[in-house]
Amino acid sequence: MDVHEAHRVRYGRSALRVTILAHVFGTLAIILLLVWLLHFREGLDLDSDDPNRIFNVHPFLMFFGFIFLAGEAMMAYKTVGAERKVQKYIHMFVHLVAIVLGIVGLHAAFKFHEKRGISNLYSLHSWIGIGTFSLFCLQWLLGMSVFLFPGAPMETRARAAAWHVSGGRALMFMAICTALTGLMEKVGFLGQLRHSEARVINFLGLSILLFGISVDLSVSLARYI
Amino acid sequence: MDVHEAHRVRYGRSALRVTILAHVFGTLAIILLLVWLLHFREGLDLDSDDPNRIFNVHPFLMFFGFIFLAGEAMMAYKTVGAERKVQKYIHMFVHLVAIVLGIVGLHAAFKFHEKRGISNLYSLHSWIGIGTFSLFCLQWLLGMSVFLFPGAPMETRARAAAWHVSGGRALMFMAICTALTGLMEKVGFLGQLRHSEARVINFLGLSILLFGISVDLSVSLARYI
Structure with a gap:
């Protein structure tokens, strides 16, 4: 085993460990999100x-639905123990599920705006969000056709x-920025918050950021050499 | 030249081209920031x-001062045509200048809070910002001592x-998230904005995001193989 190969193995292991961190932060973010929406806010119902x-x-x-998936x-x-071809199909299919759930999630925002008579797509959050989602779909189509x-x-x-x-890493980065600007926008609309709710939102934002960084490191560390 | 070497040269060239994009978006962001602060807002003065x-x-x-530098x-x-050792010292020194200007920038926020009697470090923006800045200083010290x-x-x-x-790329990513959450926070405080000011802020946020992505790609593309 030469030096390059040894480094590849070592960083491969580090990358695998980072995927565990990603699951910790991702799960924490989902829990905090549910605590926020169900306990402090009104709950969830599209209809x-x-x-x-x-x-x-x-x-x-x-x-x-979208960022975590x-x-x-x-x-x-890294996480699916199967041959390359199977990993590839899982990579493609989970992205497809993320896109479908993302579309339902976007629909919810537009439906809310319509019910309240608020105009669409004026904020920085919405601009980055629509840009990210469109480029993500394009990346998925290009990936399908090339790979x-x-x-x-x-x-x-x-x-x-x-x-x-x-490009995929840049899109994850953009998605995290969209999530955090979205949280800040909502906090701005809500005005004065209970201290405990403000704390939950801050820890939620931190968890989302750390999830994005862990996913990013799991890709970049393994590819370092 | 073998395949690996050929790829390295090609992605090296792509990475160099991306640094030009980074300068376009970075310069655009500085211009929009000045238009916003000098034309729409009250101007700048620490005293x-x-x-x-x-x-x-x-x-x-x-x-x-901080993110752009x-x-x-x-x-x-990539951009400094000098031997490796010189590039290394420039890399270290420009980061040091960024840290010093960042400290003055942080001081401005605390001074504003003090003058207005607002409490410090309660928002998601401030949490991510302080975390990023502290880790950035730590990274600089570690980099000095190791390299x-x-x-x-x-x-x-x-x-x-x-x-x-x-880690450096993750810190740039965190710094961009901090900038965008900061813009959203300010927009929330300002309330109803003139249409033109809201547009300037959105394009400013987009430029900052695209600057971060370009810097990131310039590092990651060159290191791909």
Whole structure:
């Protein structure tokens, strides 16, 4: 085993350990999100007469449905003990589920705006969010056509891989920024909060950020050499 | 030249091109920030009697002084045409300047809070910001002691390099999240904005995000293979 190979093995192990951290922070974020929405807020219901209950579906599905599952899909090459081809299909399929749940989550925000007569897509949060989601769908389609269909020659795949991985990481980064700006926007709308609710929201934001960083490190450490 | 070497050269070139993008978005962000603070807001002055003028030093120094310079320091290995040792010292020194200007920028926020009788460090923005800044200083000290002083053996350096690069990228990511949550927080405090000011703030946020992504890609693309 030469030095390069030894480094690859070592950073591969570090990357695997970081996926455990990602699961800790991701699970913590889901728990805090549910505590926030169910205990401090009105709960979740897409078909409710209460616009707030409709809205609350948005943060839940955008984090648990979209960001968390996209992170799982990104880490599948480390966490799923199966041959490469199977990992690839899981990577693609979990991303597809994330996109579908993300669309329902976006629908919840638009439905809330409509019920309340608020205009759409004016805030920084919404701009970054729509940009991220559109580029994410594009990345999924490009990934399908280059890496899953047998047509693309090896040279094209090798060239596209660096951009696919770096671009995917950038999209996770953008999704986390969207989540945090969304939390800040909601806090701004809610005005004065109970001290305990403010704390829950801050720890939720931190957990989401640390989830994103862990997913990112699990990809970048393994690819370092 | 073997395949690995050819890829390294190609992605090295892509990484260099991405540094140009980083300068475009970084410069755009600085211009928009100044338009916002000087035209729409009260201007900048750390010694003013107007607390708002004191506060405005904060976003300016945290972006131009801290994030933009830290990005320049991260890209120095690509943009500075000098031998490795010189690049290393520039990388270290520009980060030091970023830290010093960042401290002045933080001081501006605390001074504003004091003048207005607002409590410190309660928001998600402040939590992420203080965390990022503290870890950034720690990273700088660790980097100094491992890579600049001649004591550390090559094996330690090689092992630390992967974490230094991945950790540095994570810190840039956290700094961008802090900037965007800060913008959202300020928008929440300001309440109803003129349409044109809201647009400037949104484009400013987008430019900051795209600066961060470009800096990140310039590091990760070059290291892909």
